[in-house]
Amino acid sequence: MKRLMTSLLLVLGLAAPVLAVSPAEMLSDPALEQRARDISSGLRCLVCQNQSIDDSDADLARDLRILVRERLVEGDSNAEVEQYLVDRYGEYVLLNPRLSMHTVLLWIAAPVLLLIGLATLWWAARRRKPSADRLGLSDTEKSVLEDLRRQDGKS
Amino acid sequence: MTIEIGHFSLILASALALVSAFGGLVLWRRGERLAAILAQSALLQFLLVGIAFAALVQAFVVSDFSLALAANNSHSLKPLIYKISGVWGNHEGSLVLWILILVLFGALVAAFGRRLPDDLFNLVQGTQSLLVAAFGAFTLFTSNPFERLTQPPLEGADLNPVLQDIGLAIHPPLLYAGYVGFSICFSFAIAALVSGRIDQAWARWVRPWTMLSWIFLTLGIAMGSYWAYYELGWGGWWFWDPVENASFMPWLAGTALLHSALVMEKRNALKIWTIFLSIITFSLSLLGTFLVRSGVLTSVHTFASDPTRGLVILTMLAVLIGGAFLLFAMRASALRQGGLFAPISREGALILNNLFLATAIGAILVGTLYPLLLDALVGTSISVGAPFFDLTFGALMAPLLLVLPFGPLLPWKRADLVAAGQRLMGAAALAVFLTILISALGGISISLAPVGLLLGFWVLFGSFAEIIERARIGRIPARESVRRLMGLPRSIWATALGHMGLGLTVLGIVSVTAWETELVTTLNPGESAELAGYEITFEDFAQVPGPNYMADTGIFAVTAPGGQVAHLHAERRSYVASGMPTTEAAIETYGLSQLYLQLGEPLADTHVLRVWHKPYILLIWIGTLVMSGAGVLSLTDRRLRFGAPKQARRHSIEAAE
Numbered sequence: 001m002k003r004l005m006t007s008l009l010l011v012l013g014l015a016a017p018v019l020a021v022s023p024a025e026m027l028s029d030p031a032l033e034q035r036a037r038d039i040s041s042g043l044r045c046l047v048c049q050n051q052s053i054d055d056s057d058a059d060l061a062r063d064l065r066i067l068v069r070e071r072l073v074e075g076d077s078n079a080e081v082e083q084y085l086v087d088r089y090g091e092y093v094l095l096n097p098r099l100s101m102h103t104v105l106l107w108i109a110a111p112v113l114l115l116i117g118l119a120t121l122w123w124a125a126r127r128r129k130p131s132a133d134r135l136g137l138s139d140t141e142k143s144v145l146e147d148l149r150r151q152d153g154k155s
Numbered sequence: 156m157t158i159e160i161g162h163f164s165l166i167l168a169s170a171l172a173l174v175s176a177f178g179g180l181v182l183w184r185r186g187e188r189l190a191a192i193l194a195q196s197a198l199l200q201f202l203l204v205g206i207a208f209a210a211l212v213q214a215f216v217v218s219d220f221s222l223a224l225a226a227n228n229s230h231s232l233k234p235l236i237y238k239i240s241g242v243w244g245n246h247e248g249s250l251v252l253w254i255l256i257l258v259l260f261g262a263l264v265a266a267f268g269r270r271l272p273d274d275l276f277n278l279v280q281g282t283q284s285l286l287v288a289a290f291g292a293f294t295l296f297t298s299n300p301f302e303r304l305t306q307p308p309l310e311g312a313d314l315n316p317v318l319q320d321i322g323l324a325i326h327p328p329l330l331y332a333g334y335v336g337f338s339i340c341f342s343f344a345i346a347a348l349v350s351g352r353i354d355q356a357w358a359r360w361v362r363p364w365t366m367l368s369w370i371f372l373t374l375g376i377a378m379g380s381y382w383a384y385y386e387l388g389w390g391g392w393w394f395w396d397p398v399e400n401a402s403f404m405p406w407l408a409g410t411a412l413l414h415s416a417l418v419m420e421k422r423n424a425l426k427i428w429t430i431f432l433s434i435i436t437f438s439l440s441l442l443g444t445f446l447v448r449s450g451v452l453t454s455v456h457t458f459a460s461d462p463t464r465g466l467v468i469l470t471m472l473a474v475l476i477g478g479a480f481l482l483f484a485m486r487a488s489a490l491r492q493g494g495l496f497a498p499i500s501r502e503g504a505l506i507l508n509n510l511f512l513a514t515a516i517g518a519i520l521v522g523t524l525y526p527l528l529l530d531a532l533v534g535t536s537i538s539v540g541a542p543f544f545d546l547t548f549g550a551l552m553a554p555l556l557l558v559l560p561f562g563p564l565l566p567w568k569r570a571d572l573v574a575a576g577q578r579l580m581g582a583a584a585l586a587v588f589l590t591i592l593i594s595a596l597g598g599i600s601i602s603l604a605p606v607g608l609l610l611g612f613w614v615l616f617g618s619f620a621e622i623i624e625r626a627r628i629g630r631i632p633a634r635e636s637v638r639r640l641m642g643l644p645r646s647i648w649a650t651a652l653g654h655m656g657l658g659l660t661v662l663g664i665v666s667v668t669a670w671e672t673e674l675v676t677t678l679n680p681g682e683s684a685e686l687a688g689y690e691i692t693f694e695d696f697a698q699v700p701g702p703n704y705m706a707d708t709g710i711f712a713v714t715a716p717g718g719q720v721a722h723l724h725a726e727r728r729s730y731v732a733s734g735m736p737t738t739e740a741a742i743e744t745y746g747l748s749q750l751y752l753q754l755g756e757p758l759a760d761t762h763v764l765r766v767w768h769k770p771y772i773l774l775i776w777i778g779t780l781v782m783s784g785a786g787v788l789s790l791t792d793r794r795l796r797f798g799a800p801k802q803a804r805r806h807s808i809e810a811a812e
Contacts, residue, residue, distance in 0.1 A: 022755060022763050023677045044538045050396045052540070095540025102535055106525045110518035110547045117510045125498060 025062070027069055036069050039081055042095050043068070052095060158222055161210025162301035165251070168203035168258065169291025171196055172284040179281015183349070186273045193280040194265040200287060201262035204255050211242050211251060211300060221307035224248060224300050230313035230732050232703040240324040241314045246464075247300035249327060253444070254290050256328075256335040260364075261287065264339060271360060278346030279339070286338055289471050297464050313732035316704070322382030326375060333372025334405045334440035339364040340412065341437035344430045345479060348486045358420035358429065363790055365416060365433075369409045370786040376402055377779035385742055390751045390767045392667075392775060395544040400523045401443030404516050408436040411512040414505045422502055422567060424495075427487045428509070434483060438476045439516070445472050446523075497569040504562035511555040518547045556610040556661065560617025563650050564624070578620050586612035597670055607665030615658030618651045649789035656781030663747075663774030672768045677761040687768035688716035689750055696762065704728040706739075709754040709762065713743055725754040747773045 040054035045061040053061040220226040261283040384392040496502040564575040723741035755763025
């Protein structure tokens with residue numbers, strides 16, 4: 001019955017222009033509706049400029065919103081709904097890119113930049129520090145010197 | 156006729172700028188006589204571009220549709236203010252505004268910067284003129300705003316209705332003044348690298364200009380955010396849109412520059428980094444211009460539809476930015492590092508500030524460009540949207556906010572962290588107390604809300620620790636404290652206020668993110684709905700004609716929990732010329748919170764209504780106003796006055812003691 005209702009709404013919806021989330025689209029189950037909203041806000045409206053389908057009033061966005069709700073009513077998990085849309089529209093539809101081979105650089109960029117920054121600071125601080133404690137020879141240097149002296153003595 | 160005068164003025168200004176660029180950059184050693192000529196030239200360039208701009212404004216105001224630009228972007232029925240703002244509501248016109256602000260800053264330096272050493276002055280004017288010449292040529296050759304139509308239409312095509320708003324009159328000029336203003340920092344950096352004069356005095360000269368641009372950019376971004384909030388109709392105030400990022404990156408870089416220039420001015424350290432930031436800040440502004448103007452961002456395909464513009468801007472970028480960094484690479488190693496300091500010190504805190512801001516810039520830059528590059532190199536399309544930026548930016552800002560209140564309390568060179576911590580105990584206790592109180596009363600809707608609140612209150616209260624400390628509030632008689640407060644240098648107040656503003660903005664963001672409530676429903680006239688204690692009654696529906704649109708108007712009566720009643724008008728407009736619909740949300744302010752009401756499409760027999768309650772949302776913009784105010788206060792500090800002579804410096808040191 002619910003499925004019939006949604007399909008009916010889909011047909012009605014196509015006839016009348018509607019804005020972002022309209023009451024007619026909303027599911028009666030508040031928990032399911034909240035999940036639909038959460039998913040929608042992470043999906044790109046493909047014909048808009050950087051809007052989620054939850055915010056957009058484009059026809060396509062409405063169709064996708066209804067599609068999301070349909071899948072949820074069918075019993076899909078959030079991840080399954082997202083996968084369903086990715087299968088059809090590609091990863092472009094996800095506003096939050098998944099971690100994968102081609103997005104790994106994107107995701108590690110910030111931590112790597114921070115680490116590079118910290119390393120540079122550490123390096124600069126070390127270089128800057130006057131070598132007061134290194135006026136004498138280090139143990140390695142002493143042993144190298146010792147070796148050289150011994151070689152000198154031999155030859 | 157006026158249009159041709161405008162056209163010739165722009166040509167003349169560009170030619171003059173080219174001569175100045177040559178004079179300033181090649182003959183900079185010629186001293187005072189050249190400086191006098193360059194100053195005249197800078198003022199003349201401003202005058203000429205001013206005439207060119209005025210010619211465009213005039214054509215728009217009188218609806219001269221023989222000007223292609225006016226025919227494409229204006230309409231005779233449009234209210235006067237939108238006719239004027241329509242001049243820069245398009246590609247060509249906005250470039251003329253860009254150049255106008257470029258020459259304005261050149262003229263300001265000519266007028267107020269005569270105390271600069273001649274060498275530096277000549278080089279700054281030379282670099283600034285080079286930018287004017289480059290952008291002038293770009294405008295004239297690829298995007299001529301003065302093109303005439305042989306057969307002028309009777310009526311213009313009108314401006315995009317979304318842009319017909321007071322926001323367009325204010326937002327772009329402020330934003331441009333901000334990020335074009337950073338051109339002065341760029342010019343100063345080039346001048347410093349060429350002449351080899353990079354010292355504390357340089358930082359003192361460049362800081363007021365950085366501050367001025369930063370104030371404009373802060374206001375411009377805030378204004379743009381508020382405009383998007385009330386105009387786009389669903390109450391979002393920041394979207395991490397690539398175009399927004401393009402303006403936000405220079406702001407972050409400018410903020411970092413303000414802080415690093417402080418270290419350079421006081422301690423003669425961080426010189427290389429400060430020069431680098433000056434170049435990077437303006438480069439990011441240029442990059443923003445390229446991304447927005449070439450159309451590469453909204454859709455990758457727009458680039459192909461007009462490849463000349465995109466390619467020319469890209470070439471200009473490569474030459475200007477590449478040249479600047481080449482010069483930097485050649486000269487930076489010659490710089491001597493100044494004052495030594497321990498990691499725990501004011502310098503150390505400011506470096507930490509720069510580390511996090513620079514990383515944030517890098518992260519946003521990568522996030523903005525990654526989809527473009529991936530598509531170009533691999534052919535895979537992905538989206539990098541708000542959820543990614545929220546996470547990355549939030550994670551980088553949290554530690555920055557955590558250490559921020561310590562900064563102003565740490566002395567230069569070497570500091571005691573424990574002592575600073577003790578002075579912040581009060582602020583920390585207050586922040587924890589309020590966070591617990593609010594979380595208990597308001598409920599915790601998202602798990603990170605208390606962390607956000609804690610950081611916001613911590614920055615808010617912590618920013619006053621230095622003032623309380625210096626005035627010895629509570630330790631000496633109150634009257635003596637007040638006397639001390641009055642005697643504090645304005646720069647101390649500016650620091651506290653600036654940080655306080657940031658705290659307010661953070662609190663606003665956290666509050667509206669965590670506690671916003673929303674209602675979507677259908678309503679007929681006579682019916683009521685309820686949200687967050689507000690009762691909304693749909694009183695009447697009417698169709699009202701506007702000057703160049705028809706509006707469906709819903710009239711609502713809103714009864715606040717306190718009992719007071721407000722009448723709101725929410726509109727859906729349909730513009731005559733374009734047929735494009737827009738929504739005009741009705742917004743009622745209750746203290747710092749707002750009720751945001753939007754009329755949806757009419758259904759067969761009813762109306763869709765969306766209502767949001769946005770608790771303490773105004774704090775977001777009040778915070779930015781406070782930050783800008785702090786910038787103005789800092790500019791009025793004697794120490795920072797334009798080219799203030801050495802004597803003023805001694806004064807402020809006395810005042811600080």
